[in-house]
Amino acid sequence: MTKKRYVLLILILGSLTALGPFSIDMYLPGFVAIAKYLRTTSDKMALTLTSYFIGISVGQLLYGPLLDRYGRKSPLYFGLGLYIVASIGCFFSTSLEMLIVMRFFQAIGSCAASVAAMAMVRDLFPVEENAKVFSLLILVLGASPMLAPTIGSYITAAFEWQVIFLILTIIAVLILLAVIFFLPESYQPDPSYSLKPRPIIGNFLHVLKNKQFLTYSLCGAFAFAGLFAYVSSSSIVFIDVFKVSQKSFGWIFAGLSVGFIGSSQLNSVLMKKYKSEQLVYASLIWLVFTSVIFLIGSLNGWFGIGGTITMIFGVLCGVGISYPNTAALSLAPFTKNAGSASALLGAFQMAIGALASFGIALIKSQSPLPMAAVMAVSAVVALLTLLIGKRFIKHKVEASADSGIIAH
Template identity: 75%
Template sequence: MTKKRYIFLILILGSLTALAPFSIDMYLPGFKAIAKYLHTSTDQVALSLSSFFIGISAGQLLYGPLLDRFGRKKPLYFGLCLYILASIGCFYSSSLQMLIVMRFFQAIGGCAASVAAMAMVRDLFPVGDIAKVFALLILVLGASPMLAPTIGSYITAHFEWQVIFLTLTIMAVVILAAVIFFLPESYQPDPTYSLKPKPIINHFLTVMKDAQFLTYALAGAFAFAGLFTYVSSSPIVFIEVFKVSEQDFGWIFAGLSVGFIGSSQVNSMLVKRYKSERIIDVALVCMVIISGVFLLGSFYNWFNMAGTIAMIFGVLCCVGITAPNTSALTMAPFTKNAGSASALMGAFQMAIGSLASIGITLIKSQTTLPMSAVMAASAVIALSTILIGKRFIKNKVEVSEGTTVMSH
């Protein structure tokens, strides 16, 4: 594979993985405008974010078996077309209920893109390159929290909020064209793969019985919940607690995402020198310490806005280093059930992320306390999962530069 072709594939796969996060981040600055238009509160508008998370969790499990049965591209076409139709539905939403339902279907469509992209990484690249490719995908993915809220804030300031969903529709049409004309089919359809409920459940159970999968998928999902916590609670923390404008919020959100993206690129250098397993351990210990300090500071009111930004930046750096390594070690044991493994990994991430975003609403406090408490809890559970889960991994498939190593 030529270098140009390699980069081009990563750009297409990256844009597929970025579609769902873009759909989340771009409309965050429009919460106030949407609430005003639909005669409701920003808390109620946040339910459309929850319905999106639920749709993505459910959709991950739906597409895993379809990708293994029909190849990667046909389910991807279906998902992108559903996303386009649902985005048009969001554009025409005249009630909160309609927006919540349309966001659910938008998520079901959009998650076909991320599940297919993850499975295609496993198909198209050697195992030794997977951690590096995931880090490059996060670089493209990272454009989402940098660009999306900033674009969303300017659209909200100069146009009606509906234009946000028109922009997302156009993006999806461009991505669909790129997939049709430039992305190769990376997996031959398997007619023997049954789509009946019992065999599908058995495929998922086979994947979940792998101790390496379960350990790194769950640890990665809990670490990633730190990012979900930040996304869900940042409009409340910055717009309502620290009273910044929607446009300034867009810039703060973009600036903080540099921590997540930058650290994932630092990881590309780290994997050349250290094992992914070691990198995860250190990153999670740092995440526990930083989020613990953030929680204490929130409780005792130590931090102003600059201090809060510094704490969030630290947590996001830890997530950015952990994510590509847990993803690589989660997917490494699979060649046959890669679609199901990718779907389950994504479902864990989204389900635990959804729980984190709901957890924030349960802590009734107009401070940074809900954000810091959920971040700290996520970090502690992620580290505990790694420490306990490692004891049950008998035949570990390691990810190292250019090779796959079975260790006993």
Template identity: 90%
Template structure:
């Protein structure tokens, strides 16, 4: 594979991966404007974020079997088309209920992009290169938290909030054109793959029986929940608690994303010297430590806005290291069931992420405490899952990066 083709594939797959997060981050600064337009509260508008998480979690399982049965591109066509239609529905929403429903279907559509991208990494690149490719995808994915809230804040300030969904529609249409004309089909349709419930459930169970998959997909999902805790409560903490302006919030969100993106790229360098398994161990221990400091400090009122940003930055650095390695180790054992495996990885992430979002609302405190508490709890559970699960892995499949891959 030439360097030019390699980079081009990363850009397309990265765009597919980023579509869902971009759809989340871009409208966060518009919560107040949406609440005012729909005559409701920001807490109620947040239900449209919850419905999006639920849609993504359900959609992950829907597309896994479809990707294995029909190849990668046909389900992508359907999902991106559904996303475009739902985005138009969000644009024309005149009630909170309509917005919540349209966001659900928007999420179902975006799932095709994220699940297909993960499966195509496994299809197009050697297994030993997967962790490095996932790190590169995060570099493209990082455009979402860096650009989306900032763009959303300026759009909300200059235009009506509906323009956000108009822009998302255009972005999805451009990605669809790139998929149609520039992305190769990486997996031939398998007519023998049954779409009846029993065989589909059987395939998922077969994936779940793999100790390496179960261990790393679950610990990765709990670690990733720290990012969901941040996204779910960031606008409330910075805009309502610390009284930051909408535009200021966009810039803070963008700055904090450097922790997630930068550490994922440092991961590519670390993989020249260390195995994915070692990096997962170190990143989870770091996340437990820094989130514990964040929780203790929040309970005692140690942190102002600067300290809070520093603690969040530390947690996001841990997520940036753990994510590409847990994803690569989860998918490494699979070839035939890669679509189902990637769907389960995504479903675990979104389901546990949705629980993290709900957990934020259960801690009644107008401070960073809910975010810190959920981050600490998810980090501890992630480390426990790893320590217990590793005992059951007998035939581990390595997922290490080849430092020379970019030259081929």
């Protein structure tokens, strides 16, 4: 493979991986403007994130079997086409209910891109290069929370909020053209692969019976819910409560993303000295400590904008350490059924994330309290899940230090 070809493939696969996160982060600065246009509240706007997370959760389980049955590109064409249609639907939305439905289908479409990209890394590159390729994709993915909110804030300030979805539509069209003309089919369709519910459900049940998977996937998903709580309510906290401008919000969001991205990169250094199990335990204790202080401070009005940013940064650092390790420990027991395990891992993450964003909408308070409360509850549940679940793990399988795992 030539260097030019290698770089082109990385750019296309990186774009596919980043499409979903970009679709989340880019419209956050427009929450207030969209709520005003649709004659609803910023709190209820969080339901558009909830529907998106549910869509990704469903899509995780949907595309794994389809990619094995029909090859990589046909399901990818379907997913990108669905994403484009749903994005146009978002552009023309005239009610909160319509936007919620369109965001659900937009998520199912974007999920095809991320799942196919991860599968095609294994298809297109030698096994010994997979970890390096995943690292490059993570760097592309990491640009999303830094660039998307800033771009979205400037678009919202200069144009109507609908332009955000117009730009997302254009991005998806360009990615689709790149996939059609420059991305090879990396896996031939397998007509013998059964799409009947029974064998597919059987694979999932086999994975769920593994106590190590169940313990670390659930505690990791609850810990990761802190990130979803932040994403769901960040625009409400900073724009509605602290009255920062849309442009300033974009820069704050980009700065806070350094906590998550930086700590996840630090994790690879820490793994040279500590085991994943140790890092999970330490990071969850840190998450509980930080989020509970954030909750107590929010209840008593201790924190202004500076203190709130500091507490959120601390929580995101804990999530950045915990998630790669819980994910690696979840998948470590599987040489077979790794695809089903990966799909369930993603589904748990998104389903619990959707629950967290729904919790934000339920707590009626124009303050950082809803964010802090959901962060604290999810962190405590994550730690309890770990402490209880570890008692039932009889045969522990260690995680690999070079596990390539991608998450938003």
